Amino acid sequence: MITPDARGPLPFFVYGTLRPGERNHDLFLRGRTDREEPGRFPGAALYEGPGYPYAVEEPGATVSGELVTASARSYAGLLTELDRLEEYVQGDPRNLYERVARPVERPDGTTTPAWVYLASPAVALRLRAGGRRITSGDWLERG
Incomplete structure (x- = not known):
């Protein structure tokens, strides 16, 4: 686990509707980023939600997305x-997602801390009990 500190703002790891070509990318990210690059989030599996995915921490699995x-x-x-x-909402037990800082891999193999929205x-x-897992770990390949 990573604790954000005085190093400055963290990038975001996006793996679903905020990825380029998906419905929320242009609405939220266009013109507001300095850099977008492929990324991989090890230690998490991807599950289908109602029109959007959920990342769930799971050793040995990996989620593909973009580091923004x-x-x-x-x-x-x-x-x-x-x-x-x-x-x-921080601390709200009704949250569908929790925003947490986790290490994300860049294409060159280095890691950087990033905000990730986990289930x-x-x-x-x-x-885990009955969801539909996206076995590729890539929302764009959900078929």
Whole structure:
């Protein structure tokens, strides 16, 4: 687990509807990022939700997505908007997602801490018990 500190704003790891070509990318990210690059989130599996995916921590699995670095001028507003999109409120037991800092792999094999929206514990429990797993770990290959 990573604890955000004084190193500055963290990038976001996006793996579903915020990826390029998906419905929320242009709505939230276009013109607000300095960098977008492929990324991999090891230690998590991907499950289908109602029109969007959930990442659930699971050793040995990997989720594919993009590592998005917000521009300095956009970061605070984007963080607020993404929390709202994901219906995340810190400490709220009704959350569908929890925003957590986790290591994400870049294409060159290095890792960087990033914000990841993981399925909340209650949602993760339901998905593990009977959810539909996206075996490729890639939302774009869900078929």
